[in-house]
Amino acid sequence: MKEKSLHKRILADRLFKGMVVVLSFVSVTPMFLILFFIIRNGISVIDWSFLVSLPKPMGESGGGISNALVGSVILMVIASLISLPLGILAGIYLSEYRKARFAYFSRLSLEILQGIPSIVIGIIAYVWIVVPMGSFSALSGGVALGMMMLPVIVMSTEETLKLIPDPLKEASLALGVPYPRTILKVILPAGLSGIVTGVLLGIARIAGETAPLLFTAFGSPFMGLNIFKPVNSLPLLVFNYATSPYPEWHTLAWGASFVLIVFILSLNIIAKLVTRRWKVQF
């Protein structure tokens, strides 16, 4: 090999490496910028009373987001109650009957469901639940979010269970353990960390959804625990306050965004810890 062409190669190598590093930096900057803005604008309003008091009418200072926090929790619980049992069972089906025609069809449907814009899912929940029941409600919002969460749960369950070696299932069956018990007591526990991670990421995904709630949960200035009545949620509150003309409300919107971001970030971090700590060694 000639000295000159070798030189060229080393140069190209360095250039490429440099480019990759620079571009990686560029790709993480938006995240840091967003965090920076939200912390700078939001942290000033965060205190205990912000978290536990209700929004005040325009003109009065202070006010908090307690109703949105409670509403968000209600919506997430409803969405989880719907999507966890369905999603985990469907995930078991897909990993157990990988080649079945219906499994292929379900997988495709879930991929399509995942691609449906959230606003459309909101409209569907509106038509299915809000219209027949005659009122906006936490229930309809929870159903809309549940539909968004479902594909995440199914796919993470399927992927996790697929990784569990078959001999483990055989070990249980060979002890005369019936198939359903084998799935529930051997396979599911072995895949628990992956499933829990999927659930946490699923919740993180819906925690910030606004569009499907616009005509389902609708939002409300009051504290509400009734799932048949409208409730507020953090992203709805941010949406309503940020689009209002009042600077005080803008500050509250920043504060609520901050709380929301911290919540989602913590879920992601917990999900990572769960994966690492509970990892089952085969």
Next chain:
Amino acid sequence: MESTVLKIEDFSAGFDDHQVVHHINLAFEKNRITAIMGPSGCGKTTLIRCINRMHELVPNATYSGKILLDNENIYDTDPIIVRRKIGMVFQRPNPFPTMSIYDNVVAGYNLNGVRVSKGDKDRIVEESLQKGALWDEVKDFLHRKGTFLSGGQQQRLCIARALAMGPEILLLDEPTSALDPKATAHIEELVVELKNTVTIIQVTHNIPQAARISDFTAFIYLGDLVEFGTTEKLFTVPKDKRTEEYLTGKFG
């Protein structure tokens, strides 16, 4: 006085229209070790997976013929019952990764929802681990995860787990193929000792191993039972030319 405990009569098995083993007839003596030997892919694993009805778990599995345990066709018995009477140990050690050593041994009871008192469980664990020649090595940390053990120890744990159910027959599917020579020797010693309590059927493609530990040997080639007899006779004066060629390393 020797007595037949398990009998395979005109048994064939395969997948879809591809038959893997053809019209096998075999009889297994009580408290003896029978080795099923043959080159890779000859159908020996398929055959023993039929003995505890694991074969039929594969979606496109086919089978025909009879397998009699104590003169009762296992294909007329519930597979769950069959598997409790006929234990199995697999090629690779597969202890339950979420369970402690203790729970692994009594997994057959726990997973089946059989209520056993704490005292009985303690006794079953100690007895089974002792039979599995693992008690002395693990008695001080029974509540640690089974997956912390070495490969050979894990395999002995799997043997103890199968023995805990008190099976009549223990199927060993190349139990040492994933282990180093030292662990292999340990398992072989253990298997020879175990024949006092249980009838053993072992699949192997390791010719010397079959010679070392088994009382009877069946040689299977391309899905056919070529020869069956006492290990001594089969290894010294094989009747079939194919057996002789296999034993002398001409193929396989």
